[in-house]
Amino acid sequence: TLLDGPVDLNNCDREPIHIPAQIQAFGGLMVVRLADREIVSVSENLDQCFSPQRCPAVGETCPDELAELVSQISAPESSDEGYAVRDRSLAIGELGWMVTAHRCVAFALLEFELESNATNASDLSLLERLFKHSSTSDLSTVYQSTVEVIRAFTGFDRVMLYQFHEDQHGSVIAEMKREDQESFLNLHYPAGDIPVPARRLYELKWIRTVADSSGETVPMVPPLIAKTRELDADEIPIDMSYSELRAISPIHLEYLRNMGVGASMSISVLDSGRLWGLIACHHDSPKVVAPKQRDACELAGVLLSTYLTSRRQQQALKHRVEVGERISEQISEIAKQEDLNQAMINAAPWMMELFNAEGLVWVHEGDVYHAGTTPSETQTRTLLSSLDQQNQDPIVYTHCIAKWQSWDDSFAERLPGMMAMRMGQRFGGMLILFRGPHEEHLNWAGDPNKSVTDESGRLSPRKSFEQYRQTVSGQSLPWTATDRETAESLLSAMNLLVVEQAAKVRRINE
Numbered sequence: 416t417l418l419d420g421p422v423d424l425n426n427c428d429r430e431p432i433h434i435p436a437q438i439q440a441f442g443g444l445m446v447v448r449l450a451d452r453e454i455v456s457v458s459e460n461l462d463q464c465f466s467p468q469r470c471p472a473v474g475e476t477c478p479d480e481l482a483e484l485v486s487q488i489s490a491p492e493s494s495d496e497g498y499a500v501r502d503r504s505l506a507i508g509e510l511g512w513m514v515t516a517h518r519c520v521a522f523a524l525l526e527f528e529l530e531s532n533a534t535n536a537s538d539l540s541l542l543e544r545l546f547k548h549s550s551t552s553d554l555s556t557v558y559q560s561t562v563e564v565i566r567a568f569t570g571f572d573r574v575m576l577y578q579f580h581e582d583q584h585g586s587v588i589a590e591m592k593r594e595d596q597e598s599f600l601n602l603h604y605p606a607g608d609i610p611v612p613a614r615r616l617y618e619l620k621w622i623r624t625v626a627d628s629s630g631e632t633v634p635m636v637p638p639l640i641a642k643t644r645e646l647d648a649d650e651i652p653i654d655m656s657y658s659e660l661r662a663i664s665p666i667h668l669e670y671l672r673n674m675g676v677g678a679s680m681s682i683s684v685l686d687s688g689r690l691w692g693l694i695a696c697h698h699d700s701p702k703v704v705a706p707k708q709r710d711a712c713e714l715a716g717v718l719l720s721t722y723l724t725s726r727r728q729q730q731a732l733k734h735r736v737e738v739g740e741r742i743s744e745q746i747s748e749i750a751k752q753e754d755l756n757q758a759m760i761n762a763a764p765w766m767m768e769l770f771n772a773e774g775l776v777w778v779h780e781g782d783v784y785h786a787g788t789t790p791s792e793t794q795t796r797t798l799l800s801s802l803d804q805q806n807q808d809p810i811v812y813t814h815c816i817a818k819w820q821s822w823d824d825s826f827a828e829r830l831p832g833m834m835a836m837r838m839g840q841r842f843g844g845m846l847i848l849f850r851g852p853h854e855e856h857l858n859w860a861g862d863p864n865k866s867v868t869d870e871s872g873r874l875s876p877r878k879s880f881e882q883y884r885q886t887v888s889g890q891s892l893p894w895t896a897t898d899r900e901t902a903e904s905l906l907s908a909m910n911l912l913v914v915e916q917a918a919k920v921r922r923i924n925e
C-alpha cells in the first residue's frame with residue numbers, strides 16, 4: 416500500500432464523458448433498438464447522410480440497406496463489448512458512405528462518414544517499418560520510429576509519445592513535428608490534464624479523434640432512449656464509449672484551443688490492460704482522419720502495446736530470477752547463524768544495496784536494531800506506533816513521508832523514503848528500509864500548481880503552457896513496482912526462515 420495524503424478528485428474526475436448526447440459534425444449517428452429494429456435516436460444532421468426526403472426518422476424501422484449490418488452485430492457471437500463491424504461501403508442516396516456499426520447492450524449504433532474523407536490508406540507497409548528492427552534496437556529507437564511512422568501515415572503536424580508516470584502525471588518521451596514548431600519533448604503535464612474517466616475510457620476504446628477543436632457539435636434527438644417500446648420503459652442516455660463520433664468534452668476542447676491546436680487524435684498504448692501512454696497527434700487546423708487510417712493507427716498502437724508488454728515481462732522475469740537467487744543465497748546464510756537478530760544486522764548491507772536504501776531498522780519481539788542512516792530511537796518508536804495503526808498490509812511504502820504524517824522535520828528531510836515489510840503476525844518481525852532525499856528537476860508545460868477555477872468553481876484548463884521549471888525536494892526516489900516485487904520475495908523468504916527457526920528452537924527445547 417502506498418502511504419499518501421488524501422486524494423483530491425476534482426470536477427473533471429467526475430465528468431461522464433461517455434454520454435455527451437452529442438456527436439462531432441464529421442458524420443452522422445443513428446441508434447437502432449436491436450429487439451425490434453426501431454430507430455430510437457438520430458443525430459440532428461442525419462439528413463446530410465441520407466437525402467432529406469428519404470431520411471429515416473425516429474420511430475421508423477431501420478432502412479433495408481442497413482438491415483444486414485444490424486443483424487450482423489445482433490448475432491450472439493458479436494456480443495463482446497465494443498465489437499464493431501467496420502467500414503462497409505454503402506451507397507445511400509447519391510453518396511457513398513462508410514458505416515461503422517457497433518453494439519451497445521440492447522442497441523446498435525450506426526455511424527456514417529463520407530467515403531470521400533477516406534484517402535488512400537491502404538499503405539500498411541508503413542506499419543511493417545515500425546517493428547523491423549525492434550528486436551535489436553533500444554526502446555527509445557522504437558518510440559521514435561512509432562511517432563515518425565504515425566506522422567508520415569496521417570500527416571499530422573505533430574506526433575508525440577506521451578507516457579504516464581506512477582502518479583499519473585505524464586511526459587512527452589518522443590516527438591516528430593514540423594520544423595518551425597517549438598518542441599514539447601521532455602515536458603511534463605499534470606495528471607489532471609487527462610482526468611480519471613478519460614483514462615478509464617481510453618483503456619476500453621483505443622483511439623479517439625477531435626476533428627475540430629472549435630467546431631459545433633450536433634445533438635442527438637432524443638437524447639434519451641428506451642430499451643423497449645413500452646410507455647413506461649426506463650429511458651437511459653446513449654452510451655458512446657465505443658463511438659467514433661462521440662463529442663469531446665468541452666473542457667478538453669478549451670484546453671486544445673488554449674494550446675493552439677485545431678485537431679487532435681490519440682491512440683492508447685496499454686501495458687497488460689492498463690493505460691501506459693498515448694500516441695498524441697496535433698494539427699494546427701481542423702483535420703478529419705479517415706476510418707481506415709484510424710484503424711491502421713489503432714493497429715500501430717496495439718503493436719506497440721504488445722511489444723512493450725512482452726519486453727517488460729522479459730525484463731521482469733530476468734530480474735525476478737536474479738533477485739530470487741540472491742535472496743535465497745543470503746537467507747540461507749542467515750539461517751546458518753544462531754542469533755537471528757545479529758544475522759539480520761549482518762545482512763543489512765546487502766539488503767540496503769538490494770533496495771538502494773541508506774538505512775535499515777529491524778524490529779523483532781519488541782527489540783529494535785538499527786543499521787546505516789536511520790531515525791533516532793524516539794522517532795523510530797513514533798514511526799512504529801503509526802505503522803501499527805495502519806492497515807495490516809504486509810508492505811507499506813512512501814517516497815515522501817511528510818505527505819503521510821507530520822514528522823520531526825529533520826527526519827522527513829533526511830530520510831523521506833520508507834518501506835516497511837511486516838512479517839507473519841505470530842513472529843511480529845518488521846523490516847523497515849529508508850531512502851535519503853533525491854532532488855528532481857521537472858520541466859512542466861505551464862505551472863501545474865495553478866489550477867484555474869472560474870466563478871462557478873469549475874476547474875478549467877490552463878491558459879498558459881509557458882515552461883515552468885520545478886525542483887522537487889523532500890522526497891526520495893520512488894519505490895517502483897520492481898522494488899515492491901523484490902520486497903515481496905524477501906518477505907516471503909524471511910517468513911519461511913522464521914518459521915524454520917522457530918521449529919528448530921522447538922526441537923531443541925523438546
Ligand code: BLA
Nearest residue numbers: 427432604608609613663664667679680681695874875876
Ligand atoms: C482528454 N487530455 C485529453 C486527451 C489528451 C489530453 C491527449 C485525449 C483526447 C485527445 O486525443 O485530444 C492531454 N494532450 C494532452 C497532453 C498533451 C497533449 C497532456 O497533447 C501533451 C503534449 N484537461 C485539463 C483540465 C481538465 C481536462 C484541467 O487540463 C478538467 C478540468 C479535461 N482532458 C480533459 C477531459 C478529457 C481530456 C475531460 C477527455 C476528452 C474526451 O475524450 O471527451
